Amino acid sequence: MANIELQGLVKTYGKTTAVHGIDLDIADGEFVVLVGPSGCGKSTTLRMIAGLEDISGGTLKIGGEVVNEREPKQRNIAMVFQNYAIYPHLSVAQNIGFGLYTAKLSKADKDQRILATAKTLGMEDLLARRPSELSGGQRQRVAIGRAMVRDPVAFLFDEPLSNLDAQLRSQMRIEIKRLHQRLGTTIVYVTHDQIEAMTMADKIVVMRDGRILQVGTPTELYESPVDVFTARFIGSPSMNLLPGKIAGAALTAPGVAIAGIDAATIASGNVLIGVRPHDLVVGEAGTGLSVSGLVTAVEPLGSETLVHLDIAGTEVIATAPGKVVPKVNTTVIASALPGSLYLFSAADERSLGRL
Numbered sequence: 001m002a003n004i005e006l007q008g009l010v011k012t013y014g015k016t017t018a019v020h021g022i023d024l025d026i027a028d029g030e031f032v033v034l035v036g037p038s039g040c041g042k043s044t045t046l047r048m049i050a051g052l053e054d055i056s057g058g059t060l061k062i063g064g065e066v067v068n069e070r071e072p073k074q075r076n077i078a079m080v081f082q083n084y085a086i087y088p089h090l091s092v093a094q095n096i097g098f099g100l101y102t103a104k105l106s107k108a109d110k111d112q113r114i115l116a117t118a119k120t121l122g123m124e125d126l127l128a129r130r131p132s133e134l135s136g137g138q139r140q141r142v143a144i145g146r147a148m149v150r151d152p153v154a155f156l157f158d159e160p161l162s163n164l165d166a167q168l169r170s171q172m173r174i175e176i177k178r179l180h181q182r183l184g185t186t187i188v189y190v191t192h193d194q195i196e197a198m199t200m201a202d203k204i205v206v207m208r209d210g211r212i213l214q215v216g217t218p219t220e221l222y223e224s225p226v227d228v229f230t231a232r233f234i235g236s237p238s239m240n241l242l243p244g245k246i247a248g249a250a251l252t253a254p255g256v257a258i259a260g261i262d263a264a265t266i267a268s269g270n271v272l273i274g275v276r277p278h279d280l281v282v283g284e285a286g287t288g289l290s291v292s293g294l295v296t297a298v299e300p301l302g303s304e305t306l307v308h309l310d311i312a313g314t315e316v317i318a319t320a321p322g323k324v325v326p327k328v329n330t331t332v333i334a335s336a337l338p339g340s341l342y343l344f345s346a347a348d349e350r351s352l353g354r355l
Helices: 042-050 092-100 109-119 136-148 164-181 196-201 220-225 230-231
Strands: 004-013 015-027 031-035 058-062 077-082 154-158 186-191 202-210 213-216 238-246 250-252 257-258 268-277 286-301 304-311 314-321 333-334 342-345 351-354
Touching: 004 042, 015 042, 015 058, 015 202, 015 213, 031 042, 031 196, 031 213, 042 058, 042 077, 042 154, 042 186, 042 202, 058 342, 077 136, 092 109, 092 136, 136 164, 164 196, 186 196, 196 220, 202 220, 202 230, 213 220, 213 250, 230 268, 230 342, 238 314, 250 257, 286 314, 304 333, 314 333
Parallel strands: 031 186, 031 202, 077 154, 154 186
Antiparallel strands: 004 015, 004 058, 202 213, 238 250, 238 268, 257 286, 268 342, 286 304, 286 333, 304 314, 342 351
């Protein structure tokens, strides 16, 4: 196992900079997820760690050693790709053991490693099968097994679940998390899916335009986002944003009633008021933030109902108990308690704190 350090890491393609001098420390045995929209630089960063992309600037250390110039096979790390990259003409056993092809091990030792890896993944009964005889989840496990069998110091995952259906993705998230708990090996995992990031990571790294916006635990990012982008990217459905203004100690917003909120500690001026859909509940108005809006759509989910509202021309999403399904084109009231409001500067979208 090993820690991974990124110090001012830069990647350029001609005149285009894909990664802008990022700094990141990944502790030994930590499960770190790089998350962000397509084109944010997360996969490029992962490929620089793997040695599949040259580093344009900065320093990359694995286990305390600078590896900028080392070939991928010299870094003792393993990568699992989005498309599995397993060989259709080889059996499961042969695919898992492919990374041992050049290893100086006896056939008996190689077979023992392959069997031990297959048992860890619950695939010992499938070793003779070909990939065409496997489900998508099983194929992904074969790809993980091929990485595991080499006993690397770190695993790199590049959107490994994006080709699976929703049920399999959920199952594989749990399997990969349990695998990490058993092995304790450092994992760097790239995804654009914030649910994967929230449910799997010890630490999340939010990226945008080749830069790191925030690093923290899932709870830290959910409860204390540093800016609007992070606030809306982390959490599903995304955080609602309403234009507002602070004058003195009063917080106001068009079409919104705000009572019992003291904004005296926040600088005056134009702001964005953030409230998560799960905190904005359909019901009677009370202390805090209340909105009266026209229902434009409803999404019954069983345990709860997502209610889309038009508030003075701004669309927001509120929640209601599962048995409550308001009718479209009716007017309802939704409210959020004090402590659940997020404030951001309207000028630079940076966080101003919570009320």
